[in-house]
Amino acid sequence: MSTMTKATLTDDTTIHEWQFEFYSTSEEEWLDFGYWTLSDDEQSAIEMLLEDEDNAVDYLSCNLKTWTYEEFKKNQGENSLELIRDY
Numbered sequence: 666m667s668t669m670t671k672a673t674l675t676d677d678t679t680i681h682e683w684q685f686e687f688y689s690t691s692e693e694e695w696l697d698f699g700y701w702t703l704s705d706d707e708q709s710a711i712e713m714l715l716e717d718e719d720n721a722v723d724y725l726s727c728n729l730k731t732w733t734y735e736e737f738k739k740n741q742g743e744n745s746l747e748l749i750r751d752y
Contacts (some may be wrong), residue, residue: 677734691721
């Protein structure tokens with residue numbers, strides 16, 4: 666049996682908010698999209714976006730904002746853990 670443990674988040678754990686703007690070739694319009702992750706790996710965040718968008722992405726820009734977990738919980742509310750893509 667495989668056992669997988671999740672990281673313990675403390676109030677000072679860093680949460681990374683990846684903010685994307687891109688042209689969706691499938692929807693033929695500009696979109697804004699974002700993810701929250703524990704990882705600071707920009708390439709992994711971009712790969713998540715490309716997978717979710719079936720690679721239909723042109724003119725991608727990416728900005729990073731960081732939060733402490735305490736700030737993130739206050740801002741996102743009770744179910745905030747569900748929003749962290751890699752938790």
